[in-house]
Amino acid sequence: MNCMAKITISLIKADIGSLPGHSHTHSLILEKAAKLLKEAEGTLLIDSFVTHVGDDLQLLMTHRRGEDDRDIHELAWNTFVACAEMAKEMKLYGAGQDLLSDAFSCNVKGMGPGVAEIEFEERKSDPLLAFMADKTEPGAWNFFLYKMFADPFNTPGLVIDPQMHDGFIFEVHDVKMKRKIRFRTPEETYSLLAYIGAPSRYVVKYVWRKDGLIAASTSTQRLSLIAGRYVGKDDPVMLVRAQSGLPAVGEVIEPFATPVIVAGWMRGSHHGPLMPVGLMDAKCTRFDGPPRVICMGFQINEGKLLGPTDMFDDPAYDRVRDKVNDLADYLRAHGPFEPHRLSLDEMEYTTLPDVEKQLKGRWENIPETW
Numbered sequence: 001m002n003c004m005a006k007i008t009i010s011l012i013k014a015d016i017g018s019l020p021g022h023s024h025t026h027s028l029i030l031e032k033a034a035k036l037l038k039e040a041e042g043t044l045l046i047d048s049f050v051t052h053v054g055d056d057l058q059l060l061m062t063h064r065r066g067e068d069d070r071d072i073h074e075l076a077w078n079t080f081v082a083c084a085e086m087a088k089e090m091k092l093y094g095a096g097q098d099l100l101s102d103a104f105s106c107n108v109k110g111m112g113p114g115v116a117e118i119e120f121e122e123r124k125s126d127p128l129l130a131f132m133a134d135k136t137e138p139g140a141w142n143f144f145l146y147k148m149f150a151d152p153f154n155t156p157g158l159v160i161d162p163q164m165h166d167g168f169i170f171e172v173h174d175v176k177m178k179r180k181i182r183f184r185t186p187e188e189t190y191s192l193l194a195y196i197g198a199p200s201r202y203v204v205k206y207v208w209r210k211d212g213l214i215a216a217s218t219s220t221q222r223l224s225l226i227a228g229r230y231v232g233k234d235d236p237v238m239l240v241r242a243q244s245g246l247p248a249v250g251e252v253i254e255p256f257a258t259p260v261i262v263a264g265w266m267r268g269s270h271h272g273p274l275m276p277v278g279l280m281d282a283k284c285t286r287f288d289g290p291p292r293v294i295c296m297g298f299q300i301n302e303g304k305l306l307g308p309t310d311m312f313d314d315p316a317y318d319r320v321r322d323k324v325n326d327l328a329d330y331l332r333a334h335g336p337f338e339p340h341r342l343s344l345d346e347m348e349y350t351t352l353p354d355v356e357k358q359l360k361g362r363w364e365n366i367p368e369t370w
């Protein structure tokens, strides 16, 4: 267990089954998860909040046990297993989908669930934004984190707040080669962008202020790379702290006014525009999407989660939603063609290789003189 004074926020998620198809977590599953976490409050946990985006069950927990704590991860795992059993009894679709292992061992990382954790000393007042997305992948946060913490056209605080003026440090994970690197901004902005502009492979894991203050943490788990086969998309989560020397809440959510194209729509095999929505619209419908993101805003008070405020449940985001719908029409018109469909190396982790296997014997060599 780490320093008692610090608070840890753990956001752990898994798709354990939904209805109909991959669209929405069942309300009884949400109730069950909320009850199981409530039972751990006062012992393991200080506070908890359960929600969903699309078919992904989201467990937000506060405690003083640090990141990667075995007991916290086991609580999350057991909650997912109990909910998956319920989903199986209810014959929900994809029951137990993201639970890739039979038994818990030490940490849920590598077992299917997505994990974002952040540990810090509570400031005088500590706003926290929890982002959760469905039908996309962890690298989808790259664009938004860059805008929040490195783009002065998004975040004027980088220019006018002396506490942010030195810039931030980004830790980038190469999810294919399992290696990591840190970049300092603004001075290494171009090097940072060289990598994070390729979000299927390079994923921003943490952002710190240059004096070491932790600002953001994301989930980087890639299910297909763990399982070596198609098992749904790695619908990601992200925790971002705001204000008092960090981007203001409004600067943190401003980048979502751009309809960014992400990977992960329909069968995890298509690009689509990411739509910011309120909880009421956190269900995937059209073509199993479009990819959606919610943002729950909290104030942390001695580890208690005050809130949430449903940040994208707001007419200020109507315009981006309209643009997303236009872009969705445009991309859908491509049908099975790239760039709506993912590139071939990304399709390796879908069911397409099985189709190719069936056609393997039909190919004939073209003579070199042809």
Ligand code: 13P
Pocket: 161, 242, 243, 244, 245, 246, 247, 248, 250
């Ligand atoms: P802080 O410096 O307290 O974060 O205030 C800035 C602000 O809220 C501007 O919108």
Ligand code: 13P
Pocket: 015, 022, 054, 055, 094, 097, 134, 135, 231, 232, 233, 234, 235, 265, 266, 267, 268, 287, 288
């Ligand atoms: P999920 O990864 O959200 O389960 O979606 C899978 C899918 O096939 C959607 O079309």
Ligand code: MG
Pocket: 015, 018, 021, 022, 055, 094, 097, 232
């Ligand atoms: Mg699913």
Ligand code: MG
Pocket: 015, 022, 054, 055, 056, 134, 135, 235
């Ligand atoms: Mg999902």
